[in-house]
Amino acid sequence: MRATNPVEERVIALTEPTAKNLGFRIVRVRVSGNRRKRLQIMAERLSDGQMSVDDCGRLSRALSPVFDLEDPIQGEYDLEISSPGIDRPLMSLEDFQRFLGHEAKLETAAMIDGRRRWKGRIEAVEGDEIVLAAEGGEARLKFAQLSDARLVLTDKLIEEDLRRAREAEAGDAQNPLPARGGGRGRGDAPPSEKSEGRSDIAETMNDGASPHPPTPSPRGEGEKKD
Known part of the structure; x- marks a missing residue:
């Protein structure tokens, strides 16, 4: 479910080594999108599952030369790097294991x-198999049967997300990133260098709502959202 077609699978193959x-x-x-496509990449830190605006910026800058070289999408497109959000999609069995005890909505490709x-x-x-305490009793669904799955926003989930965010902030404070002099600031989107290919880049934090397309700035870069 991380990818739904060969183009998305190729993007994952290209980006995973750099991201890791x-x-x-x-x-x-x-x-x-049709005439102008949007490439959305959801990512998170391996260490704690968080993803800050600065993290989105770091990943965006690192992937820029990869996309310039490999050009996985024909024509112009907008690149958006975002966090999964609180009511995040569940993309693997490991995701389900990580969020045991939380509410989720699942959809299967075929009727069961x-x-x-x-x-x-x-x-x-x-x-x-995922074991779900559903309305009407226990449900057992094979992961391969799922076409979509995501967490349900609950008070319990919000409290856990806030706790993880506080722990992540404490860790960041103890291990700050080295300062960089000159050039773009942390979290700034790299400019486009091609008339075709990636021309707008947005680095966003996903709060669980559907992300909005990046808005071009006067420089032709994507709008950075906090």
Whole structure:
């Protein structure tokens, strides 16, 4: 589910080595749009699952030469680096294991017992099966059967996210990034250098709502959102 077509699979293959070297994990890649496409890359830190605006900027700058060289998408497109958000998509069995006890909404590609949509508490991960405490009783769904899955925004999830964010901030304070002199500031989007290919880059934090397309600035760069 991290990718839905060969283009997205290629983007994942191109970006994962660089992301991993920087300490990030690629959560999901989506390409959307017709005349002008948008490439959205969701990522998070391997260490704690967080993703700050500065992290988005670091990953964006590191991926810039990769996309310039490989050019995975034909024509002009907007690149958006974002966090998964609180009510994040669940893209792997490891994601389900990590969020045991939390509410989730699941959708299957085909009908199972007369339904395709499921909602309930993630009880367990057993092999390739997700055990869900759903309305009407326990449901067991194979991961390969899912077409979509994401967490449900609850008070419990918000509290846990805030706790992880505080822990991450404490860790960042103890291990600050070295200051850089001159050039673009931390979190700034790199400028476009091609008339075709990536021309607008947005570095965003996803709060769980659907992300908005980047808005070109007078310099032709994507708008940076806090």
